Amino acid sequence: MKPPYLITKEEILKFYKPVNPLTHKGLQGHAVIIAGSYGKIGAAVLASKSCIKSGCGLVTALIPKCGYQILQISIPEVMVVTDENANFITQINLPLIPKAIGIGPGIGKELGTQKAVFEFLRINKAPLVLDADVLNILAENQSWLELVPEKTILTPHPKELERLIGKWDSEAQKFQKAIAFSEQYKIIIVMKGAPTFIINQTAVCQNTTGNAALATAGSGDVLTGIITSLLSQSYEPLHAAQLGVFIHGLTADIALPKTGYQSFIASDIIKNLGKAFLSLEN
Numbered sequence: 001m002k003p004p005y006l007i008t009k010e011e012i013l014k015f016y017k018p019v020n021p022l023t024h025k026g027l028q029g030h031a032v033i034i035a036g037s038y039g040k041i042g043a044a045v046l047a048s049k050s051c052i053k054s055g056c057g058l059v060t061a062l063i064p065k066c067g068y069q070i071l072q073i074s075i076p077e078v079m080v081v082t083d084e085n086a087n088f089i090t091q092i093n094l095p096l097i098p099k100a101i102g103i104g105p106g107i108g109k110e111l112g113t114q115k116a117v118f119e120f121l122r123i124n125k126a127p128l129v130l131d132a133d134v135l136n137i138l139a140e141n142q143s144w145l146e147l148v149p150e151k152t153i154l155t156p157h158p159k160e161l162e163r164l165i166g167k168w169d170s171e172a173q174k175f176q177k178a179i180a181f182s183e184q185y186k187i188i189i190v191m192k193g194a195p196t197f198i199i200n201q202t203a204v205c206q207n208t209t210g211n212a213a214l215a216t217a218g219s220g221d222v223l224t225g226i227i228t229s230l231l232s233q234s235y236e237p238l239h240a241a242q243l244g245v246f247i248h249g250l251t252a253d254i255a256l257p258k259t260g261y262q263s264f265i266a267s268d269i270i271k272n273l274g275k276a277f278l279s280l281e282n
């Protein structure tokens, strides 16, 4: 494997698109976040909020009924569609054609949810970000990976990666297996960790931002929202993944002097998104 190339501010600025002064919400992209189940509606809140705070024009969240009031009260800017089931997602019927969809945070692995994921993958045409339980569902139903469109972005943490590609004996073997998986399904793997690597078939790049403050519940859910937002703003999938992990890490680097490692929480990533985006422009 060639040494990975580094995702630096300089590299990001080669494709970063400042917001056009004449844009409107319809042009900024409509993203959909499919997330949450009873006890994990927080994952849907975090992903939806980070999505709307990363520049897309409209966000619709699809969640089970139990999350309706929680989501509407937490983020009035986000529209909500509820499943007929109270506690977990059983059907994915969207009343719109989204520019991008992020699916998986907190959805669980109930059989009804697994069936809904299968039906969704069968008919979906939108660019996708796959995270958390949808990765676990795919790991248990590997033939469904054939339904995943090319250039889909998968964002596994190490355990989710292991469930997908199997155990590895060494770091070198982990990369070998991840590259083979990315080539087989023509997908982009955001291999989350410290640091995060992005695997796009044989090309590997390494993020240069972020710190241990990110080792906190929900920080991956927030990353899913950020990348989905960028994808819905028409960034190429690889660029959406690179800019997403760079900005996500940057929020923690910016916040650290004020929060320290211990008090930083996933909501602090969202709180610092503005400063992180601004730092790209000066």
Ligand SMILES: NC(=O)C1=CN([C@@H]2O[C@H](COP(=O)(O)OP(=O)(O)OC[C@H]3O[C@@H](n4cnc5c(N)ncnc54)[C@H](OP(=O)(O)O)[C@@H]3O)[C@@H](O)[C@H]2O)[C@@H](O)CC1
Pocket (backbone or CB within 6 Å): 039, 040, 041, 042, 043, 044, 104, 105, 106, 107, 108, 132, 133, 157, 158, 159, 160, 192, 193, 217, 218, 219, 220, 221
């Ligand atoms: N507020 C909410 O609603 C929240 C909802 N959430 C949602 O909950 C669902 C379950 O997600 P999850 O990731 O907690 O469970 P799971 O996939 O079993 O992974 C845990 C295993 O992975 C390992 N592991 C993880 N990271 C690792 C690393 N860097 N390096 C090494 N190992 C690592 C770790 O291994 P350990 O070290 O503990 O042996 C552990 O065994 C999911 O849908 C998510 O979106 C959460 O986002 C939280 C906030």
Ligand SMILES: Nc1ncnc2c1ncn2[C@@H]1O[C@H](COP(=O)(O)OP(=O)(O)O)[C@@H](O)[C@H]1O
Pocket (backbone or CB within 6 Å): 132, 156, 157, 192, 193, 194, 195, 196, 210, 211, 212, 213, 214, 215, 216, 217, 218, 219, 220, 221, 222, 223
């Ligand atoms: N020590 C660390 N240094 C840098 N980034 C980290 C560290 N620990 C975790 N992260 C980042 O935090 C995020 C954790 O994602 P994930 O495990 O999916 O969280 P959750 O499922 O709780 O939302 C990833 O982006 C990962 O790269």
Ligand SMILES: [Mg+2]
Pocket (backbone or CB within 6 Å): 131, 132, 157, 220, 221
């Ligand atoms: Mg996660």
